[in-house]
Amino acid sequence: MLRSAIAAAAMIFALPVAAEPVRLAVTDIEGLEALQQEFSAFEKALEDTTGLDIELFPVSSRTSAVESMNQNKVDLVLTGPAEYVVMKELTNAEIVVAWQRPNYFAQIVVMAEGEIDGPQDLKGKTVTFGSVGSTSQHLGPAQVLADFGLAYGTDYTAQIISRNVAIEALIRGDVQAVGMNDGHLRRIRDAFPGEAFKVIARGRDLPNDILVARPDMDRVALEKIKTAFLENSGTLMAAVLKGEDNQKYGGGFFLTGVNDENYNYVRDMYQTIGVDTSSFVGD
Numbered sequence: 001m002l003r004s005a006i007a008a009a010a011m012i013f014a015l016p017v018a019a020e021p022v023r024l025a026v027t028d029i030e031g032l033e034a035l036q037q038e039f040s041a042f043e044k045a046l047e048d049t050t051g052l053d054i055e056l057f058p059v060s061s062r063t064s065a066v067e068s069m070n071q072n073k074v075d076l077v078l079t080g081p082a083e084y085v086v087m088k089e090l091t092n093a094e095i096v097v098a099w100q101r102p103n104y105f106a107q108i109v110v111m112a113e114g115e116i117d118g119p120q121d122l123k124g125k126t127v128t129f130g131s132v133g134s135t136s137q138h139l140g141p142a143q144v145l146a147d148f149g150l151a152y153g154t155d156y157t158a159q160i161i162s163r164n165v166a167i168e169a170l171i172r173g174d175v176q177a178v179g180m181n182d183g184h185l186r187r188i189r190d191a192f193p194g195e196a197f198k199v200i201a202r203g204r205d206l207p208n209d210i211l212v213a214r215p216d217m218d219r220v221a222l223e224k225i226k227t228a229f230l231e232n233s234g235t236l237m238a239a240v241l242k243g244e245d246n247q248k249y250g251g252g253f254f255l256t257g258v259n260d261e262n263y264n265y266v267r268d269m270y271q272t273i274g275v276d277t278s279s280f281v282g283d
Helices: 002-014 032-050 062-070 081-091 135-147 163-172 182-191 219-231 233-240 245-249 260-272
Strands: 022-026 054-056 076-079 094-099 105-111 126-129 157-160 177-181 197-205 209-213
Touching: 022 032, 032 054, 032 219, 032 233, 032 245, 062 076, 062 081, 076 081, 081 135, 081 209, 081 260, 094 219, 105 135, 105 163, 105 182, 126 135, 126 163, 135 177, 135 197, 135 260, 163 177, 163 182, 177 182, 182 197, 219 233, 233 245
Parallel strands: 022 054, 022 076, 126 157, 126 177
Antiparallel strands: 076 209, 094 209, 105 177, 105 197
16 A cells, blocks of 8 residues: 555656746737737747747736846846846846847938928927837937937927827927837828928937846756747748737848847937936836
8 A cells, every 4th residue: 555655656756847838028018918919920939949838928018027027927028129228237137139120210300391401400499209218219319319419408308299299299390300210200201191201310220129038047948949049030030020010020130149238329328318227217
């Protein structure tokens, strides 16, 4: 009887223990349904190419993503460059791979027939920026003007206004310029076919979106994921592009040679608007 009990116990302990799923969060998508719509195809492709169990993990905000990483609730986070530099400071997250967004740069847009012909003409004028803390709508455009010698909130009045409202104000003449990225400008030109806009300043290509891992993530799983991006990049990108909002990555690549120093330009942006990277702008 005793031998039978011992044998049964041995069999129980000999059974393989199911590995914990690798949980993936995306900072700019709220809710599990939306996350699944955009990334379910990628989730499956990553499972197929790594042999790991990948689980999409919804977060309500960038702050929630940081908290989830620090509490070991999430292993991987896909985030933007402005969010990354704060996340790095608060979690010591490790770079896995960068997700390139072609034509991802900040620019300053004015009315084509207005009085503003160059950045210097904006001195004493009003410039609006979009979503607070956004790389391409706020920090990037502010840095573009700084690169032309205009101090944020000093040489011009800086206002945070939603993009559609800002464009209507620009057309009326209530504001003189709007900061945005190239995709925004293309959509605005489609939405306002009777209006002529022009770009008076364009920044360098912005650092890429980036997939990061919590610093104590299982190393075997992490290496499998890194290898998958290196050896199956076409398959994984095709899966990413199944998501409607993910079309911003169309024509882009996964970049495995990116390091933390590549994001110092973003840290300069934080300095430009007078804040540090110990917390997210607007929080």
